[in-house]
Structures are given as C-alpha cells and as structure tokens.
C-alpha cells in the first residue's frame with residue numbers, strides 16, 4: 726500500500742483523523758497498518774517498536790488513539806462549522822494536557838543545539854504530539870486552509886499549504902483524477918443529450 730496516505734493530511738492530528746478512509750474502513754483495526762502509521766508519523770521513540778510487538782500494548786495504544794481521534798473529529802467539526810473551538814472542546818484538550826507526562830531534554834548536535842519533548846511513556850508521547858499538532862494548526866493555519874477533499878465520496882481532510890491555496894483533493898492520483906473523469910463524462914453526456 727502507498728504509505729503517503731498515512732501523512733497526506735499534512736498535520737499529525739489530521740493524519741489520525743484520516744485513519745478512517747473513504748470506505749469507512751478503520752486503519753486502526755489493523756495492527757500492522759497502525760504500526761506503519763505510527764512510523765510514518767514519527768511517533769515512536771527508540772524501543773517502542775519492540776514494546777508494540779506485545780499485542781496487549783498495541784491494543785491499549787489503539788484504544789487510546791481512538792479516543793484521541795474522537796477528539797480530533799470534534800475539533801475538525803467545530804472548525805468546519807464555526808471556525809473556532811467550543812469551550813467544551815477546549816476543556817477536553819486541557820484534560821489531555823493535564824495528564825501528560827513529558828520529558829524535555831537538551832540535544833546537542835554538531836550543527837545546532839535544541840530541545841526535544843518526549844512522552845514519559847509511548848502513550849504520553851502519542852498524546853503529546855497529537856495535542857501539539859492540533860494547537861499548532863489552530864495557531865498557525867487559517868481555517869480556510871483546513872479542507873475536506875472535494876470528491877463526493879471522500880471524507881479525508883488535509884491542510885492546504887499550496888501557495889495559491891487551491892488544493893481540492895486529498896490526492897490527485899486518486900480523488901483528483903476520478904473526479905475530473907466524472908466531470909468530463911458528465912459534460913459529455915450533457916452535450917450528447919442536447920445534440
């Protein structure tokens with residue numbers, strides 16, 4: 726499978742939302758795909774891959790991710806409907822933040838020194854990055870640039886980071902071409918009917 730689908734949302738929280746695809750298939754029901762999704766979204770610390778070999782750990786992580794995904798869904802719905810978050814959703818985000826245990830370390834490197842934030846556990850790590858991603862998007866991205874794919878049957882979302890701001894599809898290869906083909910045949914049919 727094309728793994729670019731795991732990251733086409735352009736922000737980790739939207740990528741999590743997109744784990745339910747257009748056919749309403751839930752990627753999180755599949756442990757292998759969930760693992761790939763976590764890797765592609767850079768959400769695993771060193772040692773986490775081994776820990777996820779234990780099915781129980783994977784199952785509880787998935788349970789956690791589904792709860793986070795519900796929160797992401799609430800955020801997305803409110804942005805789409807009112808362009809901002811309700812006090813209730815802000816409160817839910819605050820609750821996630823309150824429970825987080827994050828370790829901050831200074832990472833020296835040859836080029837530049839920096840700070841990294843890592844969850845104390847894998848669960849904290851995933852929660853922290855999803856929360857961070859939501860707040861980063863809300864702070865830096867205009868609601869107009871948070872889009873749903875225009876294909877009728879598609880439910881995937883993405884951040885439009887294009888310069889012109891005219892991105893319409895989650896992916897040109899799938900939805901874009903399919904929709905364009907559909908529009909072409911619809912036009913041709915209309916033309917034929919009027920001939």
Ligand SMILES: [Zn+2]
Nearest residue numbers: 874879895900
């Ligand atoms: Zn699409």
